[in-house]
Amino acid sequence: MNHKHLLGIKTLEAEEILTILDQAVQFKEIINRPIKKVPSLRDITIANLFFENSTRTKLSFELAQKRLSADVLNFSASNSSVKKGETLLDTVHNILSMKVDMVVIRHSSPGVPIFLSKHIDASIINAGDGTHEHPTQALLDAFSIREKFNSFKGLNVAIIGDIIHSRVALSNIFCLTKLGANVRLCGPPTLIPKGIEALGVSVSYDVKSTLEWANVANVLRIQMERADAPYFPSLNEYAKHFGINKEMLDTFGKDTVIMHPGPINRGVEISTDVADSDQSIILDQVENGVAVRMAVTFLLAQNRSAV
Template sequence: MKSKHLLGLFGIEREEIELILNTAHNFKEVLERPIKKVPTLQGKTIVNLFFESSTRTRISFELAERRLSADVVNFSVSGSSVAKGETLKDTARNIEAMKIDLVVIRHSSPGAAHFLSRVLNAGIVNAGDGTHEHPTQALLDMFTINEKFGRIDGLKVCIVGDILHSRVALSNIFGLKTMGASVSVCGPKTLIPRDIEKLGVKVYYNVNEAIRNSDILNVLRIQLERQDKVFFPSIREYHLYYGITRERIQKYNRDIVIMHPGPINRDVEISADVADCEQSLILQQVLNGVAVRMAILYLLGTKN
């Protein structure tokens, strides 16, 4: 990779994405072995700086790090000096003084990962910064799509839900467009960013039309924790008009593939039977997340 950081997918070249996906394929084979560990990053120290709650991403990164034999340090805000008023910069620089190699950061502020890349010498991996980007999620989504279809180029992918507050949506748009996919978004007008068409995506406000014209639906949850006002009348009404249900899939596109970055709010953005149906790749995304993050840490860790 050209950079020692992975801060986002905006501007990243197709060759770099392909390198990550191909490397992840090799690590996916490692995960299928009885002994799922390689000594690749032995002697390297990786710090997970998570300033926001996380289940899948945090555990996935930690598993990936340990599968690569790295030394792992987990940071949480509770019980740290952040509670005493310490800044992000001081927290990170003090940790770096202990001779670390990579920092994986999740933070509520857009640009937090970029900020750390300017003040630290260690490599930085963005595990989600506010409503900005979540590059490793988009990469594992692309890996899962490529694994299912044997390609990304030419496929029609629709991202459905709370696009306005989603860092997953933005990274997926950047990555999928770079890889040649046709990308669309769907949701209520209040949850679609203004001028998003300028990113080269089509906008649907009717979910039935989106289902009919797509190969893949990547369904996003409603991010109530990031909403400072009411964007739709009720959860019930949202599910009525935009929920992905079995009835809708059977009526408009029986072969469509279903994805979701998690956490799932069942019977809100997606019905329980669709989340667990044969077309669902949701648990495959979780498994692939470990392989993709192993690839990223390997490429950056050996570079650093």
């Protein structure tokens, strides 16, 4: 992999994705050792700039960086000078003056990581930009799928729920189609963008037939904070028509693997008995997230001098 930044999955080749996944296998071994830390990135300082809320991604990146012995700066917009009116570029330039080598950024506006990459020298990792991309989530999802099935060729993966607001969906679509999986999107018509079939996916509005087809179901959260218009009548209505419960899954007589990027709205897109069942690999996804982010960070750190 010869990139300075990880801005999205769209610009990665299948081979580069597989390189990251292969390296992540080795990093997963490290985080299961008695001493879970290697000294590799002692010379690197990384700033985590979170202009939007996060639990998993922020902790996962921070832990990955610490496991690699990098120095870590954490920044949250909510308690910073952004509130006093400082611009994004001024904020970032000020942080970089403190000799930071790499920036992990999450922002509610799509395109912020790409914009920054044109103005600053540091390596940039996109930790989610609005409704655009969330590349490390797609990589850890792919890693978790590969752990279960070993290969992507011919695998049926359903992405179910709020597609239109989801950067996880878009990055997953890019990632899984590049790797050779069949991707089907499912949700209410109001939450699936028109014309998305152009990305090489199929679309269904029927959750039962989709689950019957799928080897893996990646269930997405209903993003109430991004929903600026009523996309469906009520959460109860959504749960009734698109929510996934154990009783429904059991009727198919097969072990569909259930994934969810979190945070879960229990009882809305997924019921508690599914989220906590043996079919669910939701917590494996979280563990794998650290390994995948170590791999990405290590690979990019070595490419810092790349153009």
